Amino acid sequence: MTSLNQQGRSKEELLAALTTKRARDARWQDGRTFGMVYDGGPEVHAxxxxVAKMYLHENALNTIAFPSLGEIQSEVCSWTAALFHGETAAGFMTSGGTESILCAVKAARERAKAERGITAPEIVLAETAHAAFHKAAYYFGFQVHKVKVRDDFRADVEAMADCVNANTALVVGSAPQYPQGVIDPIPDLAQLALSVGASMHVDACMGGFVLPFMEQLGFDVLPWDFRVEGVTTISADIHKLGYAPKGASVILHANKQLRQYQTFMFDQWLGGFYASPNIQGTRSGLPMACAWAVMQHLGIEGYQRLTKLTIDTRATMVAGVRAIDGLMVLGEPEAQLVAIATRPHSDLDVFAVGDALNRRGGWFHDRQTPPDTLHATVSAGNAPVIDLYLEDLAASVAEVQGLRAENRSTSYATLE
Ligand SMILES: Cc1ncc(COP(=O)(O)O)c(C=O)c1O
Known part of the structure; x- marks a missing residue:
């Protein structure tokens, strides 16, 4: 156990201490991290x-005290709704994908109870749906039906249909899903939800600020947004490929009437009438204002430029990986996500390859399993170094032939 220092320390001393602490952190600044931090470039940082300095201390708990944050929230939601073709859509900003998903699941539960009298709600999702849905199901008391995906890693609509029943409150699809980066058959899943009057959530936490611009650039993009009949909520993270600093996501409902199932109000408190749109109470204005500013700084043209760079870089990565003997890419990535595995019967351990890449050039991939894969969320910041990456990847593969990594953990975090 350590205790807080008795005497205060100077700013200089603290900055030096943090610089030392950060030395082992992932090197996102030079494009060597495939995930977690998405770099829109020096102008976006500036x-x-x-804006972060301006809004460092503001509190969005009370948007009557801070009306600028109320306006920021409604403008960000409105721009996002327009991108997703949601003419009547309405929503709120949240702290991230997980909070947006928690809000969608909670709203689906309230709706199912109010409109269909469901008291034992169930959620139907593919095994590729993000872990945040399981967290939400646990928090909000849902029974989960987790369904195997097809060979192409998309949700298996027929198998999911077998799990839909009178207690189904929510069907989930992803655009794209995180593990292999493919888009689920959203129109079929939405029909499934409609068939019992359930809500349909599209998790576009990863794709929300990529797919609209891909479509504008002329790429074929499967239908996923509010143009699909039956979609009731969409989550999209501005702090991912929206290139804003962490702590910014949007949860949108198809209309204001559905949005009311998300909010919480309490008027029996001596502290006054309490209304809260999402999970947090006090919430920092900083990420909200930064997201507002970054979105406008980039504008549609800026996002199109970053999306083109991202998709070209992903294509270079996929082709480069496939050209290396012993490696393969799972499925056909449709946007920015790639899963790298070893070919069946090869003498290669993909985790050993990942470790060698890290030693060789500080490259960072998240690991996932099953099957054992290195995961990449490609973004514009990786573009300048993708050729260097592929060189290091080939060298790492040669280095670890026949070797196996001792550490097999795919853990995201320690719980300490
Ligand atoms: C598809 C998808 N949904 C949800 C999330 C959760 O987002 P967050 O980590 O911002 O809570 C992620 C995170 O990677 C994701 O990839």
Missing amino acids: VAEA
Whole structure:
């Protein structure tokens, strides 16, 4: 156990201490991290840093005290709704994908109870749906039907249909799903939800700020947004490929009437009438204002430029990986996500390859299993170094032939 220092320490001393602490952190600044931090470039940083300083201390708990944050939230939601073709859509900003998903699941439960009298709600999802849905199901008391995906890693609509019943409150699809980066058959899943009057959530936490711009650029994109009949909620993270600093996501409902199932109000408190749109109470204005500013700084043209760079870089990565003997890419990635595995019967351990890449050039991939894969969320910041990456990947593969990594953990975090 350590205790807080008795005497205060100077700013200089603290900055030096943090610089030392950070030395082992992932090197996102030079494009060597495939996930977690998405780099929109120096101008985007300058905008976000200036706005962060301005809004460092503001509290969005009370948007009557801070009306600018109320306006920021409604403008960000409105721009996002327009991108997703949700003419009547309405929503809120949240702290991230997980909170947006928690809000969608909670709203589905309230709706199912109010409109269909469901008291034992069930959720039907593919095994590729993000872990946050399981967290939400646990928090909000849902029974989960987790269904195997097809060979192409998309949700298996027929198998999911077998799990839909009178207690189904929510059907989930992803655009794209995180593990292999493919888009689920959203129109078929939405029909499934409609068939019992359930809600349909599209998890576009990863794709929300990529797919609209891909479509504008002329790529074929499977239908996933509010143009699909039956979609009731969509989550999209501005702090991912929206290139804003962490702590910014949007949860949108198809209309204001559905949105009311998300909010919480309490008027029996001596502290006054309490209304809260999402999970947090006090919430920092900083990420909200930064997201507002970054979105406008980039504009549609900026996002199209970053999306083109991202998709070209992903294509280079996929082709480069497939050209290396012993490696393969799972499925056909449709946007920015790639899963790298070893070919069946090869003498290669993909985790050993990942470790060698990290030693060789500080490259960072998340690991996932089953099957054992290195995961990449490609973004514009990786573009300048993708050729260097592929060189290091080939060298790492040669280095670890026949070797196996001792550490097999795919853990995201320690719980300490
Ligand atoms: C598809 C998808 N949904 C939800 C999330 C959760 O987002 P967050 O980590 O911002 O809570 C992620 C995170 O990677 C994701 O990839």
